[in-house]
Each structure stands twice: as C-alpha cells, then as structure tokens.
Amino acid sequence: MVLQQIINGLASGGIYTLVALGLTLVYGVLKILHIAHAGIYALGAYMALVAYKIYPNIYFAFLFAMATTAVAGYLVQKYLYWPIIDQPRIVPLIASIGLFLALEELYRLIWGPYVIPFPQKFHWKTYTLGNIRLPGADLFVFALSIVFLAILYWIVNKTKVGLAMRAVADDKEVSEASGINSKWTIALSFIIGSALAGAAGLMVGVYYNSIYPTMGDVPAYKSLAVIVVGGMGSIEGTVVAGFGLGLLEALLLGFLPFAFPRDALAFIAMIIFLLIKPEGLFGE
C-alpha cells in the first residue's frame, strides 16, 4: 500500500519536476518569475491534439508539441520579457500573469471550455512485483521524466551551451565580458525550458486522458512552490523538491484521515520549509 502510493507520487513528482525545471532554467538566466510557463505547458497538450490531426502517432505528437512550445517560449522571451527586463521586477511578473490569463482564454475560445480526451487510447498493462501493482501509465510517466532529466543534465553540465547558461545565471555582465552571447543563451534557456513544459503537458494529457484550458493552473502554483523550496534557480534543488512534493502529496493524501485541499498542500509545505530554511534547499 505504501509502495503503491510511492509509485504514484514518483509519477506526479516527475511531472512537477519537468514543469518546474523550465521555470528554474528561466529564473536562472533572467531572474523572472515566468508564471506563463504553465500556459506553455497546456499549449503542449493542445499541440498534441493538433499533431494527431496531421499524423496520428505518439512520437510525432511529442516532437510536434515540443517544437511548437519551444518556438512559443522563444517568442515570449523575445517580444515580451526582453524589452522590459530592466523595469522593476513587478512589471515582468504582472506581464507574465497577463500572458498566462490570455493563453488560457485563447485555449478556451479555440478548443472550447470542456475537457477533451487524449486522441489515442493507451492500454496500459499493470505489472506486478510480488504483491505490489505497478500501473503502466505511472511507469511510463516516471521513466520518461527520468529520460528528459538525463538529457537536461547532460546539456547543462557537459556541453558548451550548458556552460554558457550556468555562466549567465551566475553573472550576466562578467559572462558577457568573457565573450558569451547572453541574449542567445537566455533565448536557448527559454527554448529548452518550454520544450520540457510542452512534453510535460502532453504526458499529463496522456496520463489523465484529459486536456482542458485551465489545466495549467495547478501546475503553475505547484511549480512555483517547487522552485522556491529548491532554492530559486538551482536545478538539483528543483529535482529534489519536485519529486519530494509528489511523494509528500501521495503519502499524505493516502493516509490522512480527513479531506485535505490538495492544492494548498504544496504551499503549506513551502511556507513551513521557508520558515526553517529561507534560502531553499540548494540556494545561496
């Protein structure tokens, strides 16, 4: 029973981590709270719908969703954030919230306010290990998020692009002085982060078999709590906090004897955590 909950928690933790990692990347290089990131995540799910109209194949849907969200992320940073980057922090923050609202409204107007099922039915097998049941959908989501995490880890830590991203996150002026094109590095962080969000959106669409305009709401708030606990800009911290939140939710919801607001839980955990360690898990 406990193991069952843990597997559940790892699956949702994987999704939280993927969404929050995009935020972390963006926050690292641009120091902006990119609330509209969750709008990009929902875009990933809707783009999967579009992909299925063109060519009904799950791999194509993944590619299509990630490519379109990457382009969306690029446009957002270029035309919305970059021009107002020197304004007081509240300005990009509100612009981001405005964009999030606008995106959700657009999805509602284009695809309607109702829940759309994912266009392909997956017949998940349930594996058994001793007397633990391992639902195939959970395994799929968990495994896929590990794959994405590994790719991201490789990009950030083993490539020149990743080095530039870390340098810009550390000190934009100094890295520019040492010949790093910070504008392009920031754009790339958005592109990678948004593609991850797009993949996460598609995965959630598959996992819950539902796509709807406000599907980004809950991940938006939760991923904020995750990056705060992770230490704002720390990739390791985000991974630990993302999976930690998934596990905490699954365990508490499985065993608490009373009804509990699932969405407030992330914030309660965050506030308690901040009172103990205000700089987050891996923050400076």
Place this chain on the structure above:
Amino acid sequence: MNYYLTILIYIGINSILALSLNIIVGYAGQISLGHAAFYGIGAYSSALIATKLGVSFWVSLPLAIIITAVVGAILGLPSLRVSEDFLAITTIGINFVVQAVFKYVKFFGGALGVSGIPFPSIGGHRFSLAAFALMTAIFTVISAVVAHLINTSWIGLGLKAVREDELAASSSGVNVYKFKVLAFVLGSALAGLAGSLYAHFMMFITADDFGFPLSIAILSMIVIGGIGTVRGAFLGALLLTIMPELFRPLSDYRMLVYAILLILFMRFLPEGLIGDESIVWKKIRGKA
C-alpha cells in the same frame, strides 16, 4: 439607478483595496500577490462576528479591521525572512492557504460560506442602497486621506527608504523590520475595512470570493493607475471596475481583452497611466 449605485459601491470598495495594497507594494516595495487573503480575512471576521455574536455592523466593522491588522502583522512576518521573488511566491501561497482554510474548516462555513450577514442599519432602520453608497464613499475618502498622510509623513519616508535600499536604510538608522511589519499592518487594516464593507453589502460570502485572480486584479489596479500614488490607485480601481461593465457586450472575450490590456500596459506603459514617472502624467503636469 440601483445598478449605478451598486457599481459605485464596488468602485469604492475596490479603491480602498487598491489604496491598501499600495501601502505594501507601492510605498514599502514588498511584492504581495495575495492581497485577496487579507480582504477575505476582513470579510470573514466581520461576517462571523455579526452572525455568531448577533452584533451590528457598527461593532463588527472595527473588530474586523483590528483582527485583519493583527493577522496581517503575523502573515507579514515572512517578508522579514525572505526577499523579493520568494516573497511574491510566499504571498501567493498565503492566498491559497487562507482560501483553503475558509473552504475546508467548518467554523468558517465550509463550502457553503457565510450567509445571513446583516445589512447595516441605524436605530432599527435598514440602510437604503444610496445610504450604503454614501457610507462607502465616506470610507473611501477617509482611506485616501489616511494613505496620503502615511505617504507624506515620517512613516512614508521610512517605507520608501526600505523600498529603495534596505541596506542603506538600516545603516542610516531606519528599522527595516519595524517598517515592513508596519506596512503589512496598515495595508491589512484597510483591506479589513474593504472586506467588512463587502460582507455586509453582499450579505453572503464564500471562499471563492477571495481567490488568487482577485489578488492579481487588485495589483493590476495600482500598476495600471500608477504605483505608489493615491491618484493612481483611484484611477486603476475605477478603470478595472468599470471596464468589465463596458465590455459586457463582448462577453466571451472580456477576460481575453483584460489579459491583453495587462500585457500591453506592462510592455508599453509600465509606469502606469498617471504614476510619477509616466509620460502621460508628465505631459499633464507640463501643461498645467
């Protein structure tokens, strides 16, 4: 007529909310994305005091203001520990947690909310709608005067010192902790006033009235009007209250228009319509 009076009352309540958030965000520079929580605490305090103790609006109003101010001081404490973006997210968190408490704890009426909140009356005579509008107008003017006095007094100077540079402020003898908490106390007290007015006007409240989108709307009011100024808070509250009414024919596109306006404002006029640094305001001043 009743329609216009109701709109007028909403404008008044929203102006008080904008003025109150302006003290926290505009004067003291503490980003708060959870102001609806304080509004809700004011409304729930007033509603519960009036319905459970059976007292009148005139008793529940001051009590609600005091309770909201005290809770504001407690919930403002994180601002001492965390900074800027951390605080922004923490205040979102506070909004969600407060709303969840209202919704899930039976004492606060749970999902059903609180009903049967008495409409204000004097000597057994129930207020007319016009009388309520007049009272709201008076409270709005009082709030504006209070906000103006805060802004121009030593408190305002201290708050602005904290906003501009915490380190410099504290090294020139400004007690940063004291002023941050003070900003949350003053801002929350006014939000409590607005909440109490709302509760006794609607006579029925639920947790859904005080969600995160409302916090965004209040913040948008002061940013669109011109942050840190009393006139800006008024204009923002006026515009954002009237706009949905004007856009009623657009019905389905209303939220989209609002969201796009928000983006355009941040992109092209981040100083707000009549903020101190706004081009529009400078032109008006230049001609006068």
